[in-house]
Amino acid sequence: MVGGDLRSLLKDYLSNGVPQGMDACKMQIAYQVAYALTYLHSLDPVVLHRDLKSRNILLTESLNAKITDFGASRIRSDATMTAGVGSCLWMAPEVMMGKRYGEKADVFSLGVVISELDTHELPYSHAKEGNSGGSGHPLPDTAVLQMVSMGKLRVRFSPFMDPDMARFVGSCVNVDPEARPTAAEVLYYMQVALREF
Numbered sequence: 001m002v003g004g005d006l007r008s009l010l011k012d013y014l015s016n017g018v019p020q021g022m023d024a025c026k027m028q029i030a031y032q033v034a035y036a037l038t039y040l041h042s043l044d045p046v047v048l049h050r051d052l053k054s055r056n057i058l059l060t061e062s063l064n065a066k067i068t069d070f071g072a073s074r075i076r077s078d079a080t081m082t083a084g085v086g087s088c089l090w091m092a093p094e095v096m097m098g099k100r101y102g103e104k105a106d107v108f109s110l111g112v113v114i115s116e117l118d119t120h121e122l123p124y125s126h127a128k129e130g131n132s133g134g135s136g137h138p139l140p141d142t143a144v145l146q147m148v149s150m151g152k153l154r155v156r157f158s159p160f161m162d163p164d165m166a167r168f169v170g171s172c173v174n175v176d177p178e179a180r181p182t183a184a185e186v187l188y189y190m191q192v193a194l195r196e197f
Contacts (some may be wrong), residue, residue, distance in 0.1 A: 006113070010054060014120040021160025024197035025063055026117040029189040033057060034064040037110060037183035041103045048102070052109035053090040054116050066087030088141065089123040093149040093175050104177035104195075110186060111172025115155035117167075123155050124148070150173030165193060 003009070006029065012018075023031075032184055040047040049067065054070040092108035094101045112123050120126075120188055127139045127147070139147070145152075147153035157166040174180050181189070 003061050003063055005055050006057040006059060006065065006116070007054035008063075009059060009063075010116055010120045018120065019160065020158035022117055022118055022165065023153055024164070024194070026056050027190060027197055028192050029057070029059070029063065029065045030114050030117055031187065032193055033067060033110060033113060034183055034187040034190050035101075036065075036067045037106050038187045041106070046103060048107050049109075050095075051090075052113065054104055054113055057113065078159040088145055091145075092177065093151065096145060101177065103183065104180045107172050107180045107183055107186060110183065111169050111180075112155050114169045116155055116173070116174055119156065119158050126156050131137045149175075153173075161176060162193075 002145065037049065042048060051069055056067060058066045058068050060066070065108040088096070090112045092101060092105040095105050103137070116123065124144050127144050128141070129138055144153060154170070157169065161169075168181070172180055172186060
C-alpha cells in the first residue's frame, strides 16, 4: 500500500522524535485493527488471524489501517488450535506454550500492537536493551519469550498514555486468556476513547 506498513511508520516516528503517547491518528489505527479482528471473530466459523503484528498492518496514504498476511490464519477448530504460529514477540503465552487457544490470542497480539503505537518501539525492547531481567544485561529472545509466557514480562506503555487506557490495554496482554477482553470489547473501548480526541 502507498502508506507502507505500521512498523515502518513507527520506526520513522522513533527516529524523528515524534512524541510517544496516543493521539487521534494512532487511536484511529487501533480502532480500525480492532474492527478488522472483530469482523474475523464474528464469522461463522470464527477466523483467527494468528500473526497480527505491526508489519502485517498496511496503511493507506491517509493512514487507514488494513490487516494483511492471512497465511497463518485459520478457521477455529477445537481439535487443531494448538500449533504455535505467528511472530514470537506478538504471540500470546498460550500459543508459545502449545496450549489450546482461540480469539483471545489475537487480542493479545492487538494489545502488543497498541503498545507499539504508544511507544513506537518493538515489543519488549526495554528488556532486550538491558533495562529488565534484574542483571542490567540485555536479554536474548529466548529469555524474553520465556518470561512473557510465564507472565513475568509484559509490554510497556509510555508515561504519556492515559492511565485508564494503559490498564485496559494491559488487560489485552494478560497472561490469562480469560482475563482478556474480546476484540468487540476492544473495538467499543477504542470507539469511546476516540471521542476524547
